Every structure is written in C-alpha cells, then in structure tokens.
Amino acid sequence: xxxxxxxxxxxxxxxxxxxxxxxxxxxxxxxxxxxxxxxxxxxxxxxxxxxxxxxxxxxxxxxxxxxxxxxxxxxxxxxxxxxxxxxxxxxxxxxxxxxxxxxxxxxxxxxxxxxxxxxxxxxxxxxxxxxxxxxxxxxxxxxxxxxxxxxxxxxxxxxxxxxxxxxxxxxxxxxxxxxxxxxxxxxxxxxxxxxxxxxxxxxxxx
Amino acid sequence: xxxxxxxxxxxxxxxxxxxxxxxxxxxxxxxxxxxxxxxxxxxxxxxxxxxxxxxxxxxxxxxxxxxxxxxxxxxxxxxxxxxxxxxxxxxxxxxxxxxxxxxxxxxxxxxxxxxxxxxxxxxxxxxxxxxxxxxxxxxxxxxxxxxxxxxxxxxxxxxxxxxxxxxxxxxxxxxxxxxxxxxxxxxxxxxxxxxxxxxxxxxxxxxxxxxxxxxxxxxxxxxxxxxxxxxxxxxxxxxxxxxxxxxxxxxxxxxxxxxxxxxxxxxxxxxxxxxxxxxxxxxxxxxxxxxxxxxxxxxxxxxxxxxxxxxxxxxxxxxxxxxxxxxxxxxxxxxxxxxxxxxxxxxxxxxxxxxxxxxxxxxxxxxxxxxxxxxxxxxxxxxxxxxxxxxxxxxxxxxxxxxxxxxxxxxxxxxxxxxxxxxxxxxxxxxxxxxxxxxxxxxxxxxxxxxxxxxxxxxxxxxxxxxxxxxxxxxxxxxxxxxxxxxxxxxxxxxxxxxxxxxxxxxxxxxxxxxxxxxxxxxxxxxxxxxxxxxxxxxxxxxxxxxxxxxxxxxxxxxxxxxxxxxxxxxxxxxxxxxxxxxxxxxxxxxxxxxxxxxxxxxxxxxxxxxxxxxxxxxxxxxxxxxxxxxxxxxxxxxxxxxxxxxxxxxxxxxxxxxxxxxxxxxxxxxxxxxxxxxxxxxxxxxxxxxxxxxxxxxxxxxxxxxxxxxxxxxxxxx
Numbered sequence: 024x025x026x027x028x029x030x031x032x033x034x035x036x037x038x039x040x041x042x043x044x045x046x047x048x049x050x051x052x053x054x055x056x057x058x059x060x061x062x063x064x065x066x067x068x069x070x071x072x073x074x075x076x077x078x079x080x081x082x083x084x085x086x087x088x089x090x091x092x093x094x095x096x097x098x099x100x101x102x103x104x105x106x107x108x109x110x111x112x113x114x115x116x117x118x119x120x121x122x123x124x125x126x127x128x129x130x131x132x133x134x135x136x137x138x139x140x141x142x143x144x145x146x147x148x149x150x151x152x153x154x155x156x157x158x159x160x161x162x163x164x165x166x167x168x169x170x171x172x173x174x175x176x177x178x179x180x181x182x183x184x185x186x187x188x189x190x191x192x193x194x195x196x197x198x199x200x201x202x203x204x205x206x207x208x209x210x211x212x213x214x215x216x217x218x219x220x221x222x223x224x225x226x227x228x229x
Numbered sequence: 230x231x232x233x234x235x236x237x238x239x240x241x242x243x244x245x246x247x248x249x250x251x252x253x254x255x256x257x258x259x260x261x262x263x264x265x266x267x268x269x270x271x272x273x274x275x276x277x278x279x280x281x282x283x284x285x286x287x288x289x290x291x292x293x294x295x296x297x298x299x300x301x302x303x304x305x306x307x308x309x310x311x312x313x314x315x316x317x318x319x320x321x322x323x324x325x326x327x328x329x330x331x332x333x334x335x336x337x338x339x340x341x342x343x344x345x346x347x348x349x350x351x352x353x354x355x356x357x358x359x360x361x362x363x364x365x366x367x368x369x370x371x372x373x374x375x376x377x378x379x380x381x382x383x384x385x386x387x388x389x390x391x392x393x394x395x396x397x398x399x400x401x402x403x404x405x406x407x408x409x410x411x412x413x414x415x416x417x418x419x420x421x422x423x424x425x426x427x428x429x430x431x432x433x434x435x436x437x438x439x440x441x442x443x444x445x446x447x448x449x450x451x452x453x454x455x456x457x458x459x460x461x462x463x464x465x466x467x468x469x470x471x472x473x474x475x476x477x478x479x480x481x482x483x484x485x486x487x488x489x490x491x492x493x494x495x496x497x498x499x500x501x502x503x504x505x506x507x508x509x510x511x512x513x514x515x516x517x518x519x520x521x522x523x524x525x526x527x528x529x530x531x532x533x534x535x536x537x538x539x540x541x542x543x544x545x546x547x548x549x550x551x552x553x554x555x556x557x558x559x560x561x562x563x564x565x566x567x568x569x570x571x572x573x574x575x576x577x578x579x580x581x582x583x584x585x586x587x588x589x590x591x592x593x594x595x596x597x598x599x600x601x602x603x604x605x606x607x608x609x610x611x612x613x614x615x616x617x618x619x620x621x622x623x624x625x626x627x628x629x630x631x632x633x634x635x636x637x638x639x640x641x642x643x644x645x646x647x648x649x650x651x652x653x654x655x656x657x658x659x660x661x662x663x664x665x666x667x668x669x670x671x672x673x674x675x676x677x678x679x680x681x682x683x684x685x686x687x688x689x690x691x692x693x694x695x696x697x698x699x700x701x702x703x704x705x706x707x708x709x710x711x712x713x714x715x716x717x718x719x720x721x722x723x724x725x726x727x728x729x730x731x732x733x734x735x736x737x738x739x740x741x742x743x744x745x746x747x748x749x750x751x752x753x754x755x756x757x758x759x760x761x762x763x764x765x766x767x768x769x770x771x772x773x774x775x776x777x778x779x780x781x782x783x784x785x786x787x788x789x790x791x792x793x794x795x796x797x798x799x800x801x802x803x804x805x806x807x808x809x810x811x812x813x814x815x816x817x818x819x820x821x822x823x824x825x826x827x828x829x830x831x832x833x834x835x836x837x838x839x840x841x842x843x844x845x846x847x848x849x850x851x852x853x854x855x856x857x858x859x860x861x862x863x864x865x866x867x868x869x870x871x872x873x874x875x876x877x878x879x880x881x882x883x884x885x886x887x888x889x890x891x892x893x894x895x896x897x898x899x900x901x902x903x904x905x906x907x908x909x910x911x912x913x914x915x916x917x918x919x920x921x922x923x924x925x926x927x928x929x930x931x932x933x934x935x936x937x938x939x940x941x942x943x944x945x946x947x948x
Contacts, residue, residue, distance in 0.1 A: 044274050045274075048274050062264075062265035062278060063265065063278040065267075066265070066266075066267035066276070066277075066278040067278075069267055069300075070267065070269045070274060070275075070276045071274065073269065073271060073272065073298070074272055074273050074274050097741075099330060099741065100303070100329060100330040100331040101302075103329070103330045104302040104303050104329060104330075105302065108302060143789060143796070148427075148457075150457075151457025151458050152457055154458075155457065155458060187883050
C-alpha cells in the first residue's frame with residue numbers, strides 16, 4: 024500500500040514539477056518582456072512552446088511580443104523578419120484551434136502592423152482583412168474586450184481619411200472598457216492586456 | 230522496504246535533476262557574434278539567449294545526445310546533435326537566411342508590382358490612379374521605361390519590338406488575344422480590368438525559361454487569391470455603366486465584374502475628328518472563382534467581350550470615306566491549380582482556352598476570321614533548401630486560325646493556319662550567399678508549323694554590392710512563331726520562327742520609399758519575316774532573312790518619401806534600333822520607335838480635400854515615317870509628342886467616389902505619323918494625311934459606389 028502511495032506521490036511530484044517549469048518559464052518570460060528585453064522574452068516563449076505543445080499561450084506571446092516590437096522600428100528588413108516570426112508562431116496555433124477569439128485578435132494585430140509599415144502598399148490589402156479578423160473574434164466571443172476594442176480602435180484610426188463617423192465607434196470603446204472589468208482570464212497567463220490602450224482611446228474620443 | 234523505496238526515489242530524482250552546463254558562442258558566417266540568438270535543447274525548457282558578445286551558457290538536466298537548436302531572426306536555424314556532457318565553449322555558425330528582405334534579388338529585365346514583389350516599381354493602386362491610364366493596365370505600364378507609346382495603336386511595344394512580341398499570361402496561362410478590336414489607327418485597350426488582379430510582373434527582356442514564344446517581353450497578371458469581403462460595386466460613367474459583385478464563403482469566393490460601354494452620348498457632347506456612324510459599344514464581363522484547399526488553391530477565370538462599331542474613315546486613296554462595320558466576340562477561359570505536396574513540392578497545372586471572332590465589312594468587302602487557342606501547362610517545383618530550388622515543366626499550345634475574305638461581293642478566299650508548339654523547360658534558383666544569386670534555365674521547344682526546334686538558354690545573375698544597391702545581368706535566347714498576319718498565308722509559304730537574343734545589365738538602388746533603376750540592354754534579332762509586295766497578301770513572297778538590333782538605356786526613379794503625401798516617378802528611355810523586315814528595302818528604325826521617351830507621373834493626396842490629384846506627362850521625340858516623295862527610305866521624322874493628363878479622385882463619403890480625368894490638358898497637336906497615297910497626283914506628288922488622335926482631349930467623369938458590410942472599403946483601387 025505504502026509503495027503505491029509513494030509511487031503516486033512521486034508521479035504527482037514529477038507532474039507538478041513539470042507544471043512548475045511551465046509557470047516558472049512563463050513568469051520569467053513576462054519578467055524579461057516587462058524589462059523591455061523583447062528578444063530574450065520572445066526566445067523564452069519560443070523555448071516553452073517547443074517544449075510544451077499543449078498550451079497555445081507561448082506561441083501566442085511569441086506573436087504578440089514580436090508584433091508589438093515591430094511598431095517602433097523603421098528598418099523594413101527588421102520589421103519584415105519580426106512579423107514573419109509572429110505570423111509563423113500564430114499559424115502554429117491557428118492550425119490546432121480555429122475557434123479561439125484571441126488568435127483572431129492577434130491576426131488582426133499582425134495585419135495592422137503590416138499596414139503601419141507601409142500604408143500605401145498594404146493599406147487597401149489588409150484593412151478589410153483586419154476588420155474581418157476582429158469580426159470573427161467578436162462572433163466567437165462577444166464578451167472579449169480586445170475584439171470589441173480592437174475593431175473600434177482600428178476604424179477610429181482609419182477615420183482620418185475614410186471620414187467615417189467616430190461617434191458609434193467611441194460607444195464601442197466605452198462598451199469594451201466595461202467588458203475589461205468583467206472579463207475573467209482562464210489562466211494566470213491568459214491574455215488580459217488592452218485596458219490602458221482603451222482608456223487612452225476613450226480620452227481621444229472626448 | 231521503505232528505505233529501499235526512498236533510496237530508489239532519491240536516486241531517481243538525482244538522475245532527473247542532476248545538471249550539466251553547456252556553453253558556447255553564436256557567430257555569423259563572417260565570425261561576427263550574434264546577440265539575442267535563441268539557444269536551447271529541443272523538447273526541454275533549458276536554454277538561453279546569447280549576450281552582446283554572442284555568448285551563451287545554461288544548465289540542463291538532459292543527458293546524452295540531444296538536439297541543440299540555435300535560431301535568430303535573419304539567420305537560418307541550426308539544429309545539431311550534441312553530447313550534453315562535452316559541449317562547452319563551442320562556436321556555432323549561423324548561415325544568413327536568404328529569404329529576408331535585404332537579400333539579393335534578380336531584377337534584370339523585370340518590373341514588378343504587387344504584394345509578392347520585394348521592390349515594387351508599380352504599386353497595386355498605381356494601375357488605376359495613374360492619370361491618363363483610365364483603368365487600362367497597358368496604359369499604366371506605358372509610363373515605365375523600356376516601352377514605346379504608340380498612340381494610334383494602344384498596345385505594348387517593348388524595346389523596339391513589335392506589339393505581338395509581348396505575350397500576356399493570366400495566372401501562368403497564356404492569353405491569345407489580350408486586346409480588344411479597334412478601327413485602323415485608333416488605339417485599342419487591354420481586355421483586363423485591373424480590379425481582379427493583385428500582382429503584375431512585366432518583363433522587358435531576359436525572362437524565365439517558363440515562358441516562350443515571345444521575342445521581346447512577357448506580361449504576367451495574377452488574379453487575387455482571396456478577396457477581402459463580400460461586396461457590390463456600382464459605377465456610372467460618362468462612357469457607360471458597370472456592376473460588380475463579390476461573394477465570399479468559408480473556403481471559396483466568386484467575383485464578377487460586368488460593364489456596358491457605349492460612347493454615343495459622349496461623342497454627341499464632345500466633337501470627334503472622325504465620323505462614327507455607330508459609336509463603339511461593348512458588353513464585357515470577367516469572373517473569377519477560387520477554392521482554397523488545405524495546401525493549395527484552385528482558380529477559374531473567364532472573360533467575355535462583345536463589341537461593335539461603324540466608322541467612316543477618310544482615306545487618302547479615295548475621294549469618299551470608307552465605311553468600316555466591325556463586330557468582335559471574344560471568350561477566354563482558364564483554370565489553374567497551385568498547391569504544395571510532399572516535402573516542399575509545389576505543383577501548378579492549368580488549362581486555358583481563347584476564342585476570338587471578328588467580322589468586318591469594309592465598304593463592299595467582307596473580312597471574317599476566327600481563332601481558337603488552347604494552352605496546357607504543368608509545372609513542378611522542389612525547394613531543396615532556401616538556397617536551392619529546382620523547377621521543371623511542360624507547355625503545350627494549339628492554335629487554329631481561319632480567315633475568309635470576299636472582295637466586292639465576288640469570290641471568297643479562305644486561308645488560315647493550324648499550329649502546335651510543345652515545350653519542356655527546367656530552371657534552377659541558386660543562392661550562393663545573401664549577396665550572390667543565379668537563375669539558370671533552359672527551354673526546349675518544337676514548333677509544328679515552322680517545323681523547327683529550339684534549345685534556348687536563359688541565365689541571370691545578381692550581385693549585391695552594398696546594403697541598398699545591386700547589379701544584375703541576364704542573357705537569353707528567344708524564338709517566336711511569326712505574326713498571324715504572315716502565317717495565315719502558310720499554305721503557299723514555309724515560314725521559320727523568328728529569333729532574338731537579349732543581353733541586359735541592370736543596376737538598382739532601393740532604400741525606404743526610393744528606387745533608382747538603370748538598365749542597359751542589347752537585343753539581336755534574326756530570321757525576321759520579309760515580303761516583297763506593298764502590303765501583305767496571299768500572293769506575297771515571304772522569306773525569313775530579315776534581321777535587326779535594339780540597344781538602349783532605361784532609367785527609372787521613384788520617390789514617395791521626400792515630400793509628404795506626394796508619390797512620383799520618372800522614366801526615361803533612350804533607344805537605338807534598326808530593322809530589316811516587312812517590305813523594308815534597307816535596315817532602318819521602324820516607324821513606331823522614338824529615340825527618346827520621358828514620362829513623369831505624380832500623385833498627391835490632399836487630406837483636407839479628401840482627394841487624390843495626379844498628373845502624368847508623357848513626352849517622346851519624333852518618330853520616323855516614310856515619305857515616298859523622297860528617295861531615301863523612312864527619312865521623315867514627325868515632330869515630338871507630348872501629353873499632359875490630369876485626374877482627380879474625390880471621396881464623397883468612404884464608399885462613394887467621384888472621379889474626373891482629362892487627357893492632353895495643354896491641347897498639344899500630336900501627330901503619330903502620315904499616310905501617303907499609293908499613287909502620285911497630277912503634279913507627280915504623293916499626297917498625305919496625318920495620323921492623329923480621334924479627339925484632342927478625352928474627358929471622363931465617373932461615380933463609383935461600393936456597398937458592403939465593412940464601410941471602409943471603396944473602389945479607389947478601381948480608378
């Protein structure tokens with residue numbers, strides 16, 4: 024009897040130590056990201072994704088880190104490399120699960136980044152697709168604040184030259200801010216970002 | 230018992246958690262350290278990022294032989310097997326990834342547009358927002374270097390070559406009749422609306438072994454893989470109406486675009502220099518169906534076009550005007566599949582069919598012809614690595630052409646030809662490094678009608694000299710079945726294929742929104758068709774002993790950076806060419822070639838006005854013409870040509886656009902050439918009439934309305 028218990032204990036210990044590794048790794052990656060070490064953070068997420076294929080989160084963050092990193096960069100070669108890396112990481116998860124709203128929000132972010140790099144070439148090509156991705160995300164998860172806010176914000180940004188009425192879009196931003204308050208991330212590492220940007224957008228609406 | 234278990238457990242955990250440190254350095258091919266590279270044991274959490282000096286060190290619980298992965302953004306990922314116990318202070322070299330933006334690309338001869346092009350000389354929107362192009366793909370391409378604007382013809386003339394020396398392809402399949410029919414000396418248009426195409430690659434020479442039966446150039450058009458959304462588009466124009474609809478489903482989509490053009494109201498308002506008895510009318514449509522498979526895409530493209538006009542044209546040889554009543558029906562269909570299979574294999578298979586029927590009554594004479602053309606194609610490509618790709622394929626063309634001519638309601642003459650061309654080709658793309666690349670190919674073809682075979686080599690190299698500049702060189706041999714104007718009389722004559730060789734040297738500088746291209750070329754023609762009569766006729770005697778050359782310099786500068794909201798480009802072409810062909814008695818510069826051509830295109834976006842305003846100025850020096858009053862052949866030269874066009878697109882709301890354009894703002898009195906009388910008049914002089922545009926200016930006003938769920942979309946890209 025004792026023998027069985029010990030074996031179980033040992034087994035649980037091994038499992039929990041593996042779980043601990045995931046959490047430890049994710050924690051460290053977030054720490055690096057917070058410190059502005061984008062490359063190191065992306066590397067860390069990438070290593071976790073290679074070791075633990077069961078969670079979609081590491082690849083999601085590889086995509087997120089590289090996409091957000093691309094926004095401040097002028098060098099097109101570098102931007103191209105970052106966005107390709109982001110796209111590859113996202114593709115790896117999208118193929119496993121086509122019903123995850125966060126992945127569609129991420130895809131919309133990558134398209135937006137392409138538009139930011141070269142609006143003349145990519146504007147027409149990607150703006151429709153960006154909206155389409157947000158719409159899909161919203162359909163899958165109507166309460167997801169990132170989907171609601173992302174879609175509204177993207178259209179507000181475009182309103183400068185499309186001349187679209189921003190009033191209903193600003194109402195959407197308000198709605199998203201409400202959703203941020205009620206949104207419950209499924210795990211400690213699940214995406215929960217976006218509130219600060221939404222508040223910023225709300226300020227600009229007034 | 231308890232102690233044994235505990236002992237076992239602790240032993241087990243010891244082996245499980247005993248750690249080894251592995252360390253080393255990551256460098257590039259030149260030995261320069263790479264910072265921020267990701268180094269880890271595959272399948273474990275153990276790894277590290279390299280420091281500024283490229284160093285890494287990390288502890289691992291893994292033992293024995295493991296895969297060590299080293300990756301960094303712009304390098305090829307390395308995956309090596311290491312013995313964990315003995316991996317300390319080792320250096321790993323990462324090779325440059327040749328798939329990055331800053332790698333060399335082969336640019337000699339090709340002008341690319343669209344998403345796949347790394348250095349776009351034309352952006353997708355340009356086709357339609359270039360003033361003077363009026364949505365005609367070919368007119369936009371005529372603002373690029375290496376082309377000659379031939380105002381009375383409208384087709385693409387490339388580097389001293391005749392218009393039929395350019396072949397057009399849609400999704401890799403040949404289009405046998407890319408232009409609509411038009412009266413003598415009035416320009417034709419490309420049949421394709423820019424709306425359905427996402428990428429254009431225009432090669433002015435030295436192109437890939439994949440393409441054949443073209444002496445000068447290929448124009449490759451690719452339909453959009455995936456439309457952005459379902460929508461309906463309505464256009465109301467001074468020249469007609471258009472309706473488009475796109476439906477998008479989960480894996481497939483369908484787009485249709487139809488238009489009805491009738492110039493009657495327009496010509497009632499704007500006086501024309503020619504007399505139309507019935508203004509040109511055309512009903513046309515294009516459709517694309519796409520189906521996405523897991524690893525491939527199937528596309529079906531179809532276009533139809535029915536047009537007619539009746540014109541009374543002055544003719545220097547007759548007192549009365551000549552009435553031409555013309556009807557043209559055209560159908561084009563193609564289907565293609567492009568997909569991946571196995572380990573990095575890519576397959577392209579396609580079939581195209583083109584049918585063209587023309588009926589023309591010229592006073593009392595009747596001319597009718599019909600062409601059926603089929604193209605089949607199979608292409609396989611294997612990516613052995615980023616650095617070596619091999620493709621090979623087969624191409625098969627069948628053409629049947631029948632024509633009949635009835636003179637003055639009398640006897641009818643029937644003639645025509647049938648031809649098949651079979652070709653095999655193979656080509657390798659090789660990257661020696663990020664700086665040096667080559668494309669080496671060969672095409673073997675057999676032509677049934679001309680009864681000849683060719684082995685045509687195609688070679689190009691590119692070398693990157695500095696971060697933003699590179700040199701390319703291309704060489705190729707090309708052959709083509711002679712023009713239908715000749716080979717329709719094949720019954721009594723045996724023709725041979727015409728031949729050309731191209732040598733191209735290209736320099737390109739490209740940096741953030743600015744591109745400079747300079748290209749020098751030499752083209753050698755041989756085996757050109759000659760005939761002995763004043764015009765081509767069934768009883769002409771043909772030979773294949775013509776020849777010629779073309780050499781020149783093309784310059785292109787594009788800048789969208791220096792001035793905010795202003796995008797402009799400048800093209801300049803110098804050409805020196807002579808040909809001994811047709812019924813030319815001596816080798817001279819043909820009448821469609823000006824020595825110097827200059828185009829300046831500007832587009833300015835005014836945010837406050839929600840408008841885009843564009844100007845295009847095309848200038849070329851005079852073109853040669855033959856004056857039979859002079860003894861020397863082709864000794865005349867027209868005065869220079871200039872056209873300033875203007876356009877204005879105004880966004881009423883996001884989805885409603887008002888568009889206005891006018892050509893030849895300055896009202897230049899352009900003359901393309903002269904028609905001389907066949908016989909001299911009483912004074913012994915040959916009289917002449919000038920070949921001029923049908924009207925001094927062309928005005929266009931259009932209203933474009935998009936109806937879709939996404940309110941941001943509009944037809945700006947169609948203008």
